Amino acid sequence: MRWTLCGEIDHHSAGEWTARLERELALRLPQELELDFSGVTFLDSSGIALVLRAYRAMSELGGALSLTAVPAQAARVLRMAGIHRLVTMQTRS
Secondary structure (H helix, E strand, C coil): CEEEEEEEECCCCHHHHHHHHHHHHHHHCCCEEEEEEEEEEEECHHHHHHHHHHHHHHHHCCCEEEEEEECHHHHHHHHHCCHHHCCEEEECC
16 A cells, blocks of 8 residues: 655644544555655654554554655654664655
8 A cells, every 4th residue: 555645744744644544554454555755845753653653553464664755854854763774765866
């Protein structure tokens, strides 16, 4: 399952993104989840929490999570949090 994120993933928007993602995962029960960051313009610690919740949900399903098209700013934040050690993360060229 591919899921595209867009805009700013911060404390104002992360809760809504998380709720939507959790509903989708409960409906589809995918074995693979790709979070596409191609439309993300900013990410803060709330975005880290979103990724960690997705990681936990996929682990509970016995599935895998990957991050694709991660822009430079978001990649720095995610690397500082050690997310790259948990999931495959492809940065935007």
